[in-house]
Structure formats: C-alpha cells, structure tokens
Amino acid sequence: MFNNSTYSQIIQDRLKQVDFPEQPDNLYDPLRYILSLAGKRIRPQLVLMGAELFEPRTMKDAISASLAVEYFHNFSLIHDDIMDNAPLRRGKPTVHQKWNDNVAILSGDALLVKAYEQLCLSPVEKIAPLLQVFNKTALEVCEGQQLDMDFEERSQVSEVEYIDMIRLKTSVLLGGALQMGAIIAGTSLENQQLLYDFGVNLGIAFQLQDDILDVYGDPKTFGKQVGGDILANKKTILFIKLKELASEEDKQLLTELLTHDIDKEPQKVEKMKALYAKYDIPSLAIYQKEKFTAVAYEKLEAIPCPKASKQSLFNLANALMHRAQ
Known part of the structure; x- marks a missing residue:
C-alpha cells in the first residue's frame, strides 16, 4: 500500500x-x-x-x-x-x-x-x-463542473464527452499538482509533461474505477452508498455504455427506470444491474479503466529517473486502483 x-x-x-x-x-x-x-x-x-x-x-x-x-x-x-x-x-x-x-x-x-x-x-x-x-487547472476544473451540470439536463452523453468531463473536473488537478511540484524542482518541460500526463490518466482511471465501485463495490469498504449513482440517474461510464448498446426494448425499460425513484421502484438498482450484466457492461468499463491506467504507468515509466525514486508514485497508483474492491 x-x-x-x-x-x-x-x-x-x-x-x-x-x-x-x-x-x-x-x-x-x-x-x-x-x-x-x-x-x-x-x-x-x-x-x-x-x-x-x-x-x-x-x-x-x-x-x-x-x-x-x-x-x-x-x-x-x-x-x-x-x-x-x-x-x-x-x-x-x-x-x-x-x-x-x-x-x-x-x-x-x-x-x-x-x-x-x-x-x-x-x-x-x-x-x-x-x-x-x-490558473489553467483551476479554470479547467470549473469547465468540468459546468459540463457535469449540463449533462444532467441532457438525455444523450457520449463516452468521449464523459471522459473529457471527468478529465477536466477531476483529473487535471492531479496532473497540475504533480506538475507544480516538478516546476519547483526545476526539471525540464518534457519531464513536467510526462508527470502531468501520468496524473491526468491516473485521475481518469480513478474516476472510472469509482463509477464501477459505486455499483459493485463492497459496502463495508467503499465509503459511499453502493448504487447511489443508479438511484441519482447519474450518467456514468456504465450508464453511457448501456445506452449505447441496449436494444430498443431494453432502452424502453431503461427509460422507465429513470423516471422512477426507489419508492416507486424498490428494485431499481437490481434491475439496472441486470441490464448491465446482460450487455457485459462491467467488463467494458473495466477495459476503459485499465486502458487509462496503462497509459498512466507508461508515462511514469518514461520519466528519466531511477525507478526507486518513482516508487512512491507507483505505490499511490496501485493503492488508488485497488481500493475498496
């Protein structure tokens, strides 16, 4: 850890x-x-x-x-x-x-x-x-928050749009924080960019992992209400992939689930999980998470420093990607 x-x-x-x-x-x-x-x-x-x-x-x-x-x-x-x-x-x-x-x-x-x-x-x-x-990071975080609010009013959000939103809202602050440390250390712009890219890709993977854990995490260790995103009709990576792949019949079921709260539909979380299972959505979400995790590790590996000096960052990445499962 x-x-x-x-x-x-x-x-x-x-x-x-x-x-x-x-x-x-x-x-x-x-x-x-x-x-x-x-x-x-x-x-x-x-x-x-x-x-x-x-x-x-x-x-x-x-x-x-x-x-x-x-x-x-x-x-x-x-x-x-x-x-x-x-x-x-x-x-x-x-x-x-x-x-x-x-x-x-x-x-x-x-x-x-x-x-x-x-x-x-x-x-x-x-x-x-x-x-x-x-300043660049702060403004991007504001842009990400605005996009997140905009998405609440939209019926359709693409995977590309969602990834860009979480990059701005969550990930750029991780990358920016790392780059600020690199600036103070006086390293090259190339090294700063590699470290920034490590942080941003790790941040995206972290949020995708959060989306997955919200549905499939251990309630004892996750720290939040499991299924909370489903109950709130959040447009997570799982929801977006489901809407992209579902049949017309299942899209109708999905629309009905979105119009009901837990009082009207006590089985809302279970029914949504059944739809996710039908289209193998968890595997697709995990694939996306692992793709961004791999890019993050590649960027960290490419920084021309001894591996031992990067161990704390590797440990951090591993801890974030294996939490509360």
Whole structure:
C-alpha cells in the first residue's frame, strides 16, 4: 500500500500553523471547519511528490504550493456542495448546511484568495510558471463542473464527452499538482509533461474505477452508498455504455427506470444491474479503466529517473486502483 505518512504529516503540520483571522467569524470559521474535515489530502501530497521525484531537496520549497492546491480543492468542494445541494461532506454537514448558502459562497471565495496567497510564498523565480499551471487547472476544473451540470439536463452523453468531463473536473488537478511540484524542482518541460500526463490518466482511471465501485463495490469498504449513482440517474461510464448498446426494448425499460425513484421502484438498482450484466457492461468499463491506467504507468515509466525514486508514485497508483474492491 501507498505509505503517505511523511507527506501527509508535512501538510498537517503546516495546516496547524495556519492562522486565519478571528473576525468576521462567519467568513473564517467555515474555512477552519472545511480544512478540519481531513480527507486523504492526495492532491497536496502530489505537489510534494512531484518535487521530490526530481530534486528531493526542493520538497520543502513546495509546501506553500501544496497548501495552495489543498485550499483550491476545498474551495471547489464548498461550491460544488451548494450546486449539488449535498448534505454531507466526509461524513459531516457541508458548509452550506452548517451555515447557509451565502456564507458558503463567500467563505469559498475567501479560501480561493488564500490559495493565491500561499502560492505567492513559493520561491520567487517559480511563481510565474506556477501561476500559469494553477490558473489553467483551476479554470479547467470549473469547465468540468459546468459540463457535469449540463449533462444532467441532457438525455444523450457520449463516452468521449464523459471522459473529457471527468478529465477536466477531476483529473487535471492531479496532473497540475504533480506538475507544480516538478516546476519547483526545476526539471525540464518534457519531464513536467510526462508527470502531468501520468496524473491526468491516473485521475481518469480513478474516476472510472469509482463509477464501477459505486455499483459493485463492497459496502463495508467503499465509503459511499453502493448504487447511489443508479438511484441519482447519474450518467456514468456504465450508464453511457448501456445506452449505447441496449436494444430498443431494453432502452424502453431503461427509460422507465429513470423516471422512477426507489419508492416507486424498490428494485431499481437490481434491475439496472441486470441490464448491465446482460450487455457485459462491467467488463467494458473495466477495459476503459485499465486502458487509462496503462497509459498512466507508461508515462511514469518514461520519466528519466531511477525507478526507486518513482516508487512512491507507483505505490499511490496501485493503492488508488485497488481500493475498496
């Protein structure tokens, strides 16, 4: 398994040193709250790992950029939760539920500003290229979120469109975090691109794996409601492949299932799983996941560094691809 204790502890120690103002409390208390809901903090760790890969001595210089990525990620979660009307985040009330929508919007904005403050504490000669990657990534994440919301209103979404949406919404932040670490380490643009591509392809595979686990994962270890995407009529990779391959008769059944919630159709998840099995959808989804996983490994292998120095990244990839099965 991926041993992230060193990177995680560095980030946690720095977060403990963060001193947000006391007033106005409705602006800064939500920041303290969302950052206290400790997730895996994979994204900020990737900044440190990207720096360490090419020049271990620069990892300490990457801490501020690492926090910038963590702040940005949590800013996006605060706003995403409002848009999704989500009641819980990491098992706790979301910011907009604990306070209200207006507080959540404004505190999220403040956290984004704090991300830029942290980024500007990076080595001065690295700030310009860091900002270029950070801004590009941040805008792409917004594009991905908008596409995701747009897809909710559409009856037809292609596989290509879906892959591009999850690349933007989820994956570019993994790639961008790694590239920011590589920038701080001072490596070449070619190496930066290889590391970025590793992160993006790993991120796509991670989301496809998430789609699969949502239906077929172990409820004891998955951490979310199994079948939740089916109940919410989410257009996941499994749904898209089913709609592409189903007969006209089964498309009619699919349409009926989409119009019913679990109260009207208690067997909705089971009936959808039966359709998935009929067209061997799990195998098709796994094939796509493994395709992007293989590309990620190829990009990491191609980076001209000793394999031992890449071991933490290989461990991370393996852990993400074999979780909660």
